[in-house]
Amino acid sequence: MKTLRSLVRHEARLFASLALWLTRRTHGADGGRAFGYARGxxxxxxxxxxxxxxxxxxxxxxxxxxxxxxxxxxxxxIYTVVFVLGLHAATVVRPHVLTPDALRVRYGVHVDLRIPLTALSAVRRETRITHRHADGELDLAVSSQTSVTLELSAPVAHVPLFGLPREVSVVRLHADDAKAFVGALTRARTEPSPDPDPPG
Structure with a gap:
């Protein structure tokens, strides 16, 4: 039953993504800076x-x-064509999102991982075209390629579409503009926190 609910939810999100794509809107990018990854x-x-x-x-x-x-x-x-278009639409309308305190790493409707900026220990541009499954690592390749590697000082929980949640401490992902993505993330990590309001 749980698997069936997951499938139904997955299909609904795909069709919703297709509608957003046709109307040129995005999902969950309000209040942050969006970085696409679907161009490749x-x-x-x-x-x-x-x-x-x-x-x-x-x-x-x-x-x-x-x-x-x-x-x-x-x-x-016809369903197959719509399904394929929905998969692509989901990656277009659900970009990575950088907010003042966290990075939201996404891959279509399959992955939505929130990483606090305080948990990032290293961020670098790193192009990889081969990925071997390893415990504690999450690879989100686009056209078999990742362009950014994130190392975490504290693991975060990744909940897959199917299967049990697992903790990851290394995340590899793709960004259409990896240089801008890494630069923005580096600045966000190093910017000082705003001063608290002075006492009244």
Missing amino acids: QGATTAGLVVVCVVETFGMAVLLREWPTAHRVVLALD
Whole structure:
């Protein structure tokens, strides 16, 4: 039952992301600075959509003598195209968000991880195209690539779509403008806290 609820929630968020994408809005970026990460996968998504559309026409020709099967397969093909577009839309409308006290690391509707700035011990640009699963590490590759590495002094809990929560102390992610992302994050970490209001 829990898995079914997770799937339903996942689908709803995908379709909501598609609506936000079509209206050129973002999700959860109010009050912070947004950093996109989806630009690198645009061509891949477009190619996949084209393949799905071609497959739809191909199946329509093959099943023209079986109208019931044709309608079923057509519905599945249309759903697949919408699903792929929803996945891409989710990565566009749900950017990484930097606020005065935390970094919100995201990857579509699958990952939404809040990292307090005080928990960051190191931030660096680091391009990686290979990633090996390791305990305590979270890799959020876009087109098989990450461009920024975050090291944490205190682990944070990551709750995956499926499976049990786990603690991570290293996060690798991608940012379209890694230089600006690292620069903004470095400044946010080093800026002094505002002085408290003087006593009245």
